[in-house]
Amino acid sequence: xxxxxxxxxxxxxxxxxxxxxxxxxxxxxxxxxxxxxxxxxxxxxxxxxxxxxxxxxxxxxxxxxxxxxxxxxxxxxxxxxxxxxxxxxxxxxxxxxxxxxxxxxxxxxxxxxxxxxxxxxxxxxxxxxxxxxxxxxxxxxxxxxxxxxxxxxxxxxxxxxxxxxxxxxxxxxxxxxxxxxxxxxxxxxxxxxxxxxxxxxxxxxxxxxxxxxxxxxxxxxxxxxxxxxxxxxxxxxxxxxxxxxxxxxxxxxxxxxxxxxxxxxxxxxxxxxxxxxxxxxxxxxxxxxxxxxxxxxxxxxxxxxxxxxxxxxxxxxxxxxxxxxxxxxxxxxxxxxxxxxxxxxxxxxxxxxxxxxxxxxxxxxxxxxxxxxxxxxxxxxxxxxxxxxxxxxxxxxxxxxxxxxxxxxxxxxxxxxxxxxxxxxx
RNA sequence: GGAGAGGUGCUGGAGUGGCCGAACAGGGCUGCCUGCUAAGCAGUUACACUGGCAAAACCGGUGUCGGGGGUUCGAAUCCCCCCCUCUCCGCCA
Numbered sequence: 001x002x003x004x005x006x007x008x009x010x011x012x013x014x015x016x017x018x019x020x021x022x023x024x025x026x027x028x029x030x031x032x033x034x035x036x037x038x039x040x041x042x043x044x045x046x047x048x049x050x051x052x053x054x055x056x057x058x059x060x061x062x063x064x065x066x067x068x069x070x071x072x073x074x075x076x077x078x079x080x081x082x083x084x085x086x087x088x089x090x091x092x093x094x095x096x097x098x099x100x101x102x103x104x105x106x107x108x109x110x111x112x113x114x115x116x117x118x119x120x121x122x123x124x125x126x127x128x129x130x131x132x133x134x135x136x137x138x139x140x141x142x143x144x145x146x147x148x149x150x151x152x153x154x155x156x157x158x159x160x161x162x163x164x165x166x167x168x169x170x171x172x173x174x175x176x177x178x179x180x181x182x183x184x185x186x187x188x189x190x191x192x193x194x195x196x197x198x199x200x201x202x203x204x205x206x207x208x209x210x211x212x213x214x215x216x217x218x219x220x221x222x223x224x225x226x227x228x229x230x231x232x233x234x235x236x237x238x239x240x241x242x243x244x245x246x247x248x249x250x251x252x253x254x255x256x257x258x259x260x261x262x263x264x265x266x267x268x269x270x271x272x273x274x275x276x277x278x279x280x281x282x283x284x285x286x287x288x289x290x291x292x293x294x295x296x297x298x299x300x301x302x303x304x305x306x307x308x309x310x311x312x313x314x315x316x317x318x319x320x321x322x323x324x325x326x327x328x329x330x331x332x333x334x335x336x337x338x339x340x341x342x343x344x345x346x347x348x349x350x351x352x353x354x355x356x357x358x359x360x361x362x363x364x365x366x367x368x369x370x371x372x373x374x375x376x377x378x379x380x381x382x383x384x385x386x387x388x389x390x391x392x393x394x395x396x397x398x399x400x401x402x403x404x405x406x407x408x409x410x411x412x413x414x415x416x417x418x419x420x421x422x423x424x425x426x
Numbered sequence: 427g428g429a430g431a432g433g434u435g436c437u438g439g440a441g442u443g444g445c446c447g448a449a450c451a452g453g454g455c456u457g458c459c460u461g462c463u464a465a466g467c468a469g470u471u472a473c474a475c476u477g478g479c480a481a482a483a484c485c486g487g488u489g490u491c492g493g494g495g496g497u498u499c500g501a502a503u504c505c506c507c508c509c510c511u512c513u514c515c516g517c518c519a
Contacts, residue, residue, distance in 0.1 A: 062444085
């Protein structure tokens with residue numbers, strides 16, 4: 001959420017930056033409603049002042065045993081008028097908030113301008129995609145043949161967009177989780193947390209998933225609980241409604257959780273395989289930082305995520321999302337895209353974003369600065385990494401002509417030293 | 427699921443209709459004093475919105491005692507609904 005005063009005082013700047021995202025955010029209505037609100041609130045406050053004054057007088061008169069009927073009737077009239085105005089104020093505030101809450105974050109000036117992902121800019125590449133001297137199989141065929149992935153039975157258990165990992169397949173998923181958690185906690189300095197896999201609506205509002213994107217979420221019927229779409233939600237909300245000490249920043253958390261997404265609006269997209277699932281595992285990095293340092297922290301967070309891909313020796317590239325491709329709450333995002341041989345392209349495996357104060361303002365996460373004043377922290381997060389996509393990337397990139405899959409060296413200690421996944425051994 | 431207790435400022439904790447934005451204590455900050463790894467004294471110490479202003483300081487107004495609504499001239503205080511926490515019982519991984 002943007003700061004209302006900032007919008008009011010920098011209307012042109014806000015309009016320009018939002019224009020680069022595309023879409024209409026009702027800025028003119030916001031300003032008009034705000035002006036109207038100010039008019040009404042001032043009148044209301046003046047009447048309240050009169051009422052307070054008069055009521056106090058009545059109290060004193062009563063103590064003196066004097067008759068106050070006339071004065072009471074007079075104040076009653078004022079009260080009625082106040083009530084009418086208050087209703088108007090409420091309506092205006094409701095509209096103001098709904099406009100304000102629907103405005104996405106302002107893109108950072110360094111974000112490439114463009115209407116969609118075609119304007120994204122590749123920042124760097126690591127590794128070289130392997131050349132196959134045989135026809136590589138995709139991860140579904142590979143996994144099914146190896147007996148470590150069973151999409152048909154997953155379909156029977158629940159339906160499309162879910163997976164069933166078996167044997168070594170399940171073990172590798174668990175190994176990846178442990179591997180990533182270890183690297184981030186032991187070498188990158190993140191504190192591990194295991195949060196609830198559900199969160200309430202206030203938490204989802206804090207991260208910007210609600211109210212605008214409820215259609216992307218699974219809600220537990222009859223409750224205020226939602227299945228989390230990412231660990232970002234519970235972890236960012238650790239400090240909701242709190243004031244941190246400046247000395248406590250930065251705070252770096254890493255969390256493994258499953259993630260649940262309805263994937264409404266992506267019908268027909270990535271229907272085959274593990275790329276787009278209703279439930280997938282992810283190791284997530286979350287930071288709370290001093291605003292002055294947040295862009296340095298975005299770079300280091302991105303590097304922390306890249307480190308995992310490098311250790312797994314998976315070719316990838318880093319892409320700076322354009323203004324039109326940026327997520328709602330983000331001011332700047334780098335996507336990490338891993339090479340997928342059978343799709344002959346790089347696919348997103350991590351998304352690292354700086355939200356600046358956008359989430360902190362919604363979730364009221366502040367810190368006490370050196371001058372004693374309270375400011376909103378900046379929040380950042382990034383996948384470190386999406387487990388399911390890492391799993392499938394390993395299968396496809398490490399496959400051998402005989403249908404076996406070599407286990408990346410970095411992962412072997414987590415799989416009992418296993419060097420390759422072969423048929424009938426899994 | 428059943429029964430009960432409670433939600434007040436940075437913290438503890440008073441406060442049952444006007445003198446309460448809130449006693450008292452602790453903590454923090456400032457000054458004085460002392461001159462030693464401490465104490466004493468005095469002052470100060472919430473947030474949001476808003477008016478005066480271009481802005482800061484400052485002065486003023488309004489609101490906020492879990493959230494929402496109601497009663498009343500006037501509510502932290504009375505009434506209703508909701509949320510949350512705790513205790514006991516039941517159930518359960």
